[in-house]
Amino acid sequence: MRIKDPEYSAAVEAAVEILRKRARQGQTITYGELSAELAAQGFDSVPPYRGVMTYLLKDVCLHRNEDGRAPMLSAIVVNKASREPSEQFSSLARSLPFSRPADWSWRDEQQRVFAQHREG
Secondary structure, three states, X not given: OOOOOOOHHHHHHHHHXXXXXXXXXXXXXXXXXXXXXXXXXXXXXXXXXXXXXHHHHHHHHHOOOXXXXXXXXXXXXXXXXXXXXXXXXXXXXXXXXXXXXXXXXXXXXXXXXHHHHHHO
């Protein structure tokens, strides 16, 4: 799958729903688990590493969050071994429009995601 493919926006929507469900449960999800759940919904060309997954997770963060102020939903997507988001996530958080401050941490962002979805 490529970001210009017609099914890409549907894959973003599916990923948003998968991550919201996990966030409501207060749980993280690994890149591999997200890839497998997307494949189970018919989006079988989103490998858990680099490539389209990187763009997909950025677009998940921008979903209904164009100004970047809301919690970044992909903060709950973690590496299986380290249980932390990738370094690419931290780079994204510090870029526009998210512009997280120097004292920002991904752990704080995860807690913001969990709090937002428990309340909503």
